[in-house]
Amino acid sequence: MKAFLHRKGVYPSFQQYILTSLSYMALGLFASLIIGTIIQTLGNEVPFLPQAFVDVGAFAIQPIIYGGAIGVAIAHGLKAPPLVLYSALFAGSYAAEIGGGPAGSFLAALIAVEIGKLVSKETKLDIVITPLVTILVGFLVASSVGPPIASLLEGFGSIINWATDLRPFLMGMIVAALMGLALTAPISSVAIAVMLDLQGLAAGAATVGCAAQMVGFAASSFRENGFGGLVSQGIGTSMLQIANIVKKPIIVVPPTVAGMLLAPVATVWLQLENNAIGAGMGTSGLVGPIMLVETMGSQPVVWWSIVLLLILLPAMISLILSEWFRKKGLIQDGDMKLDA
Structure with missing residues (x-):
């Protein structure tokens, strides 16, 4: 089992699931919620800046946006293969959108990515199976434990x-x-x-x-x-x-x-x-x-x-x-x- 997990790039540990994942979650937040808030603040506080600053910032801080950014960031940090990485967008977005917030996005994306990595390239229908499993796992985790954890x-x-x-x-x-x-x-x-x-x-x-x-x-x-x-x-x-x-x-x-x-x-x-x-x-x-x-x-x-x-x-x-x-x-x- 250990050899299989390592072959799939899955290393269950405090280092991977807390230190690395939280650090990459922060990068996802930087690229969405944080920079969006800054842009919106500048648009509200600086008189000569156009209304577009407020509009762009307001869009970037939406749960569906920052949740997706968290999902992709965690997948990237855990070195997920492409189909898992792209599918992680759903896990993070859905968790945030249904009220799980950043914590729900973190948990849903983390579990979806690790399960997705396990099935990645294990079948000849990889282009269907891998995103299907990753998205379904993200949905189940987000729906069941995302909001309570948040x-x-x-x-x-x-x-x-x-x-x-x-x-x-x-x-x-x-x-x-x-x-x-x-x-x-x-x-x-x-x-x-x-x-x-x-x-x-x-x-x-x-x-x-x-x-x-x-x-x-x-x-x-x-x-x-x-x-x-x-x-x-x-x-x-x-x-x-x-x-x-x-x-x-x-x-x-x-x-x-x-x-x-x-x-x-x-x-x-x-x-x-x-x-x-x-x-x-x-x-x-x-x-x-x-x-x-x-x-x-x-x-x-x-x-x-x-x-x-x-x-x-x-x-x-x-x-x-x-x-x-x-x-x-x-x-x-x-x-x-x-x-x-």
């Missing part, structure tokens, strides 16, 4: 949102730390935030935590990585540091502490709110700040919050802590050096 995750997210509203100081710190670490780890923080449907203060805290990881690592490692590292981590991803974190886990402490210290400022004093997309993005592609403007409006307090809580303060706190760690010998030069 409701379960959204319910859990609602508890997080509720708890953060009730105890913004403590929960803000916890959410910022966990979401920030998820962003830096080889897992998709934006996929988690979207599936949990983080909103309001919880999403604001998550945005601060994610931004602290990115900007914090960019500032802390500037002496090793220079301007290129500043940009690649500050508006790219702090995931670039994962290999260094495995070697020297203490380097993740400064940006994590920065996020935890700043989260209560966002949740208690500034009442910073965001949506699920911005919650898991931090400053990556400036999506977090854009979604803050989308959620709270283009007000002076929002822009000051972006500058202070997402850029200046996390950079300063992380740099101060990392330099103190260097003086104590806990971090040495080269520990945060990125591979060229």
Whole structure:
């Protein structure tokens, strides 16, 4: 059985079904829901842009569109053969359209793709059998477990949102730390935030935590990585540091502490709110700040919050802590050096 599964490219594991699949799900979200929301926001906020921006964005964020993008992205990530990859579009789209949301699309596409890979090229009627099986499996999974799983995750997210509203100081710190670490780890923080449907203060805290990881690592490692590292981590991803974190886990402490210290400022004093997309993005592609403007409006307090809580303060706190760690010998030069 193991030999058969490997021959078909099926490797059941945490790496494949969580790390890889969630990462590719995030790419599907980027290519549909996230970029669509950005385009729509620009169309609404920038006076001279044509109405087409709003229309294009509104189309891209429809469940049937982002669900299909998730399905194809997961199939691509799991190295599905062509007929399975194209059929996965149905699994993702149908799950999202019937109320399964991103979580339903993820589950339906994942199972449909793996079953589709098992039957691919096993018969002379492959051009019929493979898409038929993949589509039917996607339909069954989406219909039976997609909406309940989506409701379960959204319910859990609602508890997080509720708890953060009730105890913004403590929960803000916890959410910022966990979401920030998820962003830096080889897992998709934006996929988690979207599936949990983080909103309001919880999403604001998550945005601060994610931004602290990115900007914090960019500032802390500037002496090793220079301007290129500043940009690649500050508006790219702090995931670039994962290999260094495995070697020297203490380097993740400064940006994590920065996020935890700043989260209560966002949740208690500034009442910073965001949506699920911005919650898991931090400053990556400036999506977090854009979604803050989308959620709270283009007000002076929002822009000051972006500058202070997402850029200046996390950079300063992380740099101060990392330099103190260097003086104590806990971090040495080269520990945060990125591979060229």
